[in-house]
Amino acid sequence: MATRFTEDEIIARLFAPLAGEGAFGLRDDAALLPPSPDDGLVVTTDALVAGVHFFADDPPALIAQKALRVNLSDLAAKGAAPIGFLLALALPKDWTNDWLADFARGLGADARDYSCPLLGGDTVATPGPLTLSITALGRASRNRFVSRTGAAPGDVIYVSGTIGDAALGLVIRRAADRLPGLSESARSFLTERYLLPQPRLTLAEALREHASAAMDVSDGLAGDLAKLALASKASAVVDIASVPLSAAAREAIALEPDLLEAAMTGGDDYEVLCCVRGDAQAFERAARAAGTPVTKIGEVIAGDGPPIFRDGKENIIYFNKLSYRHF
């Protein structure tokens, strides 16, 4: 085996080029961010484990990008703009220089594209699977934060983008012989949606202006809406026929109708789920102007039960489970 980088070389050669202002080129144990007289600070963390959140043989650049993007998705849903991130990386025994260089390249591309530089980190060895956790810091403009708790009966419920693509991409990624009738273009679209989420940071301002409550859809639409409704002490009704599906998702579900449930309850969408009171048209216009269309899927109602999903004919649809659960 070729000589591997030392810990110091990993930092100096691969990660230091990603360092932001205040990170001292990653030569210190901590980073220093300047005082912020007007804006609040939003902090969030997400951990990813090989074999649980991604496949160990996924392309390393995409693993890095997904780890960063799931955190950026949280910032977006809170109406915040990225400041920077910290990375804790536990490398399994068989890591190689090439793997790590690709990982850093992917991370660096996203750090640049999303104006979210690396502020610090820790790289350690693990006898287990690759494990990484990212903590992202964001700016809450004028200290305005969009919580989960502000929804009230009568609010309109929106989602960004399309729902279920990643869950269907995971079905395909798990078993290459699934859905043999699916077109190649649909197969690659859904797989990419699983591998590489699109954090909806462009929606942040529209959310700050118009949303009564918001969160990102990470564990599945049905379960995440249940969490938002519970936090807001309300319930919700969703018209399944109005939930936006991509052409690829519609193609997959036409081949295997049971996959509709996977789309509604499967994780990894990283779309924004939000509630809007008052001028819903203005929110739709702001989202369109930001380049991220949103679709009305239902309404917040009084009550304390889980959200009700109805088909176009007013029948209630029951799911086996609402979302992904670790435990």
Add this chain to the structure above:
Amino acid sequence: MATRFTEDEIIARLFAPLAGEGAFGLRDDAALLPPSPDDGLVVTTDALVAGVHFFADDPPALIAQKALRVNLSDLAAKGAAPIGFLLALALPKDWTNDWLADFARGLGADARDYSCPLLGGDTVATPGPLTLSITALGRASRNRFVSRTGAAPGDVIYVSGTIGDAALGLVIRRAADRLPGLSESARSFLTERYLLPQPRLTLAEALREHASAAMDVSDGLAGDLAKLALASKASAVVDIASVPLSAAAREAIALEPDLLEAAMTGGDDYEVLCCVRGDAQAFERAARAAGTPVTKIGEVIAGDGPPIFRDGKENIIYFNKLSYRHF
């Protein structure tokens, strides 16, 4: 097996009681901290893996406390005061409610004692060993941060507390039959120093006032001093006889003189290593007043080589390796 907590129950029952202001009782995906007009923000992260940084059968409360304290130690060395922390926790397959309750109890005790509440987190499942990473946020009073880069020839080098206890504690923890002649009190003192570091937060103000450079000793005195010297583009000379050792460490080294090298190069001290220019007496007085005595161990010198360790008779001592390395 008794029913285990669900993910929601883990958060609501065990971790929500540790939540700080702005964390919304951990019912949101992110926390919001208020604007800080005067103080800078210090951020740091450290990851710990069972079998690497601690033993899987260490008491769960101590695992939690160590994970938090190694981050608090970084804040202390940077002259910062804790604001709060985020926890990413990957639980192995065999976790139990009791284990997790003890873990949360230890974490909560330290969160309270160090005024460092939980601001957010992520709890996931792993097929590998218990892995946790903590990101700590601190307040840099008047935006003053003590970096690694400020040392210059002539500065006096200090360490807090005593050095090497944890490395010797690890030797004992690894093999119960080591050092059979060691007293029980020394054995338990050294073991506890390994299990439960003491972050030197009380020194933060004295460091802000007097230190030209500082870091915490986490990987071993010799190697960490080498890092500080390199970052400051200088070298250093240390008188080994002046490095403060506890009575227990002296007892262990008397039994097995080779352990002196473990004490000088082994990790997990979590003492502060710093350089002082000008009125060193004033720094010593401030440290004593803060309840954390410091000891002069050497001097920064011009040069670009690794630090020189000398015994009392001016002989240079060479170590096999300067500190712990993951790779």
